[in-house]
Amino acid sequence: MVDITDVATRSRMMSGIRGKNTKPELVVRKALHRLGLRYRLHVRRLAGAPDLVFPRYRAVVFVHGCFWHQHNCPLFKMPSSRTEFWQEKLDRNRERDREHMAKLLQDGWRVAVVWECTLRTAIKSNDEGLFERLAEWIKGRASASLEL
Template sequence: MVDVVDSATRSRMMSGIRGRNTKPEILIRSLLHRHGFRFRLHARDLPGKPDIVLPRYHAVVFVHGCFWHGHDCPLFKWPGTRPDFWREKIRRNQANDNRAREALLAKGWRVGIVWECAMRGAGKNIEGVAQSLADWLRSGAPLIEVKE
């Protein structure tokens, strides 16, 4: 499939997408705060620079975009242009995610992953996502993955 915009426009559009303070991340932070949890943001001293760090619970939360992390869900679609570049890019992101998760677990941190698809689309229960995270934080379980 041919791109509907020229390469300069596509480049400008893609460069505008940021890795921090995304709408899903801000939403999760807001919901956790409303549930009484206090946290730090983007800890550079931890593997993978987690989006949310909850020191009291020795837990971290990553908020993953389905496209950038190659999630197998309806929100993810392989780009038609430059497929080799995108397959390598997304595979590399997934490998980095796995490395960071394993390193954090090995250091005794608990890891939560919230996928973008859990918060988007008709009928999504945003409060349910927050409740799942809150229950996980209080449970002491090492890992949770919240997805569609």
């Protein structure tokens, strides 16, 4: 299938996609702040510069977009044009995620991943339980990793 936009337009559109302070990330930040948790943002000295860092609890949270991190859900769909390029790029993102998570766990951090699709579902159903479960995990000492 041929791309319906020209190269310059596609480039402009893709450059507008942010890596920090995304809408899903802001939703998680506001909810956790409302629950009394305080955090640091994008700490660069940690592997992967996690979206939220809770030094007091030695916990970090990544808020992943389903497309960019190839989540196995309805929100992820491989582009039909330049599939080889996209497959390579997205596979590398996944590999990098695994490397960062392994490094953080090795360094004694607990790691949580919140997926965009889970957030959308929680928002649509007005489910505050997702954020409460995440807050409990952050404050607790159980399990080294969590995926929501």
